[in-house]
Amino acid sequence: PVHRHAPAPGRGGVTVHWTLIEADDGVSFLVSRAPGEEGDAWTALDAADIERKDLSFSFFDGAVEEGASYRYRVAVERPGGGEPRVLFETAPVDIPRLPLLLEQNRPNPFNPSTAIRFHLPEAGRVRLDVFDVRGRLVATIVDGRLPAGNHVAEWDGRDATGGACSSGVFFCRLAAGKERRSMKMVLLR
Numbered sequence: 028p029v030h031r032h033a034p035a036p037g038r039g040g041v042t043v044h045w046t047l048i049e050a051d052d053g054v055s056f057l058v059s060r061a062p063g064e065e066g067d068a069w070t071a072l073d074a075a076d077i078e079r080k081d082l083s084f085s086f087f088d089g090a091v092e093e094g095a096s097y098r099y100r101v102a103v104e105r106p107g108g109g110e111p112r113v114l115f116e117t118a119p120v121d122i123p124r125l126p127l128l129l130e131q132n133r134p135n136p137f138n139p140s141t142a143i144r145f146h147l148p149e150a151g152r153v154r155l156d157v158f159d160v161r162g163r164l165v166a167t168i169v170d171g172r173l174p175a176g177n178h179v180a181e182w183d184g185r186d187a188t189g190g191a192c193s194s195g196v197f198f199c200r201l202a203a204g205k206e207r208r209s210m211k212m213v214l215l216r
Contacts, residue, residue, distance in 0.1 A: 040089035129201040136213035140183040181198035
């Protein structure tokens with residue numbers, strides 16, 4: 028007998044939990060994933076990442092795509108071989124699309140450069156600019172079309188002419204489509 032919890036989508040993946048009433052120490056599981064609502068296109072996943080705490084087990088699937096739907100199947104392997112026995116299959120889990128995100132730069136404060144991470148929910152024209160505290164454009168880091176997904180840009184603390192900026196507070200603005208995100212950065216020379 029097994030108690031399963033609904034798979035939970037989270038940032039970057041899906042976690043599948045289950046609890047057994049009893050289990051041998053050497054019990055091993057097979058975790059598979061299939062797309063969508065129906066079909067038998069099951070793909071085996073790396074079950075080496077299953078975590079165990081007493082009789083509770085969990086598996087994290089980090090290889091999911093935004094906007095997709097997946098079902099999971101957990102089977103127990105029998106000692107000495109034979110066909111694995113399916114413990115349960117989940118209902119479809121919908122992976123939400125992430126919104127436009129601009130993460131805090133790292134390091135912050137920084138010298139001489141910093142990484143700026145951002146997420147685009149869809150492909151399109153993107154502009155990533157740096158402004159001083161008076162609102163003047165200091166540098167354009169990204170200006171072009173990018174695919175959907177996670178991206179990293181680096182700012183080396185220089186202005187548009189290549190000159191080193193003085194220590195101070197700067198603002199980074201990400202523009203994608205009609206959306207804008209901003210954050211504050213600190214340069215220490």
